[in-house]
Amino acid sequence: MLQMILTGLLCGGLLGFVMQRGRFCLTGGFRDMYIAKNNRMFYALLIAIAIQSVGVFALIQAGVVRYDAGAFPWLGTVVGGYVFGLGIVLAGGCATGTWYRAGEGLIGSWIALVTYMLMSAIMRSPHAAGLNAMLKEYSTAHNSIPETFSLPAWPLIAVLVVVTLWLVRRELMKPKRKVASLPPRRTGLAHLLFEKRWHPFVTAILIGLIAILAWPLSEATGRLFGLGITSPSANILQFLVVGDSKYLNWGVFLVLGIFLGSYIAAKASREFRVRAADAATTLRSVAGGLLMGFGASIAGGCSIGNGLVMTAMLTWQGWIGLAFMILGVWTASWFLFVRPQRKATLRAAAA
Template sequence: MEEIQQAGIMVLISGLVVGMLFGFVLQRGRYCMNSAFRDMIFINDYTLLRSYLLALLIAIIGANLLEDMGFMGDSGLRRQSFNIIANIIGGYIFGLGIVVAGGCGSGIIYRIGEGYTSAFVATLGFASSLVATIHGPLKPIMQYLKSFKISIGNGDDAIINPALWDLVGGHRMKWVVIAIIAAIIIPIVLKGKPFAKGPKKGYSWSLTGVFLGLVLILALWASNYWGGQTRGLSAAGPTAEAYLALIFGNSMSKFDPMFDFWGLFKGTWSALYIFGIPLGAYLSARGLGEFKLQAPPASEIMRVFGGSLIMGFGAAVAGGCTVGHALTGVSSLALSSIVATIFMILGNWTMVYFMFIKPMKD
């Protein structure tokens, strides 16, 4: 039987505030990782990629400092076990799906706050597919793919949730590896002229990257302090938990502490910030005069819904989405997240080729 704690007001407020900050930054920066990866090969534009790399650099340094200083508790940054087959297959399928759906997990959720009907439909499909894979009829497939695990070392010293530095000498090499990554990222970021004047409306790519990195660091600390377990940002598991809490009144999480919100519903801290994302995006969109209810053609609705179903299955199998793996997971330098992110990008590029580049050539 799951243990459920009575929620305090700060559990509710902190979850919603983190989500609202995240949604506000995403909308002001017009940020979506689907676009960041897609634009690299479709229009040869690296602007959003540089924003991602800047956010990632800040997150890597900040997250690992918090961990080393003891602010992440006994669980640390909770690096995922290295389920290599699931990371590869799930990541690739998720990458395919985000192109069809027109946005990554966080991208479709924040666009609800801009008034896009298609984003609401995509989020519904994403959540339904996640639940069907994590708790429903597709669960055996997910479990089978996740049964293939890789650890580093042997016996009692085996590391089942390895980080990148475990390949090159262990924890003593941690900050050496981080310094090398910083040396690679910084020239790429600087090439994009991060200190140049930004757009008249919204945030520049560099300001968006800074704020995304800082919001992630805040989320890591807040999820541990108020949520009872370090989790950071993700749009996969928490979306399923938010959906279940909204429909059934219970997030049904087996891994994170569950809270009773005054008899209204039982859920995780992470489910709360999912509700906060479209609220923050709405406030940003209203402030910029960009909120507008929009209903696309039925054909687009069906395409987006189909893509979101693919996304949900891929994210559940991979153990996370682009935010959960490519930002939160990679900030901890978990091998599982690095591999999943690589195949998300490859899946994205594959679908971009068949949906956009190949038709232009034909």
């Protein structure tokens, strides 16, 4: 139990610290792909995926960790990924982003986090057993992309790495925009850790390495998976309500560590402050959290579980779930940002 607590908090703390300091927000990144035609954060996600894929498959080949992709629940992945994408725009952050932004003192994220945990717990209760059983009927035998085509994993990993390197190189060759900044107040390591703006690609490398670390640490406690947010979040609420220690696993301490690591980073960088949410933000946070919990549960993962981990494991669930997640973000962005802006522009032109 002590090992589970310490390693879970350590891994989660590192992830929360890195994501907070690197402002690693997939919701904003997916939204920018559509609105601003800026793919930088998506390329950063590909970096983290590629690094994790190389590392974890090397661990599997060495016999350090085990993994079985299982079947592919395609209907749940498609519908859940899309609904999750809608939810994270309303909530103002994905599952992991909501945890780390809660650690910054953002009340809206706290509200979204509570409703996300609540819906995730409901979806794992007997009340949702019928829906979950129905969705499982719409599955294919192979979730693993290499197994589907009877190919080894390494050639596909090589393609992923090459494509990622090409996209990253092209992005880095673009002219750099000068960003005004205040004179540094700190020097040395303190400046690098708590003041200097982190490049998203550097942040992605660190996240990829932490994702690799999560696998052996988690499997050492009997949990055969890497980073995951939705099930552990539901387990926290179930433990608080029922009081059964069976809900406490490595993932629970991982997500608690994300909150703790983010809080430490925000306090040390002077970015922590309690920010109240207005009525409109509160309602969006509630709705977003509910959609996040529902979507991630039926999809089998959130932006981390599917978008980072299952993609790295070369599964259909990961890549198709990620695609529909992005589509959901774009749909919500059109209704919340693009459409109102166009209406305002037309009104201004007609005035």
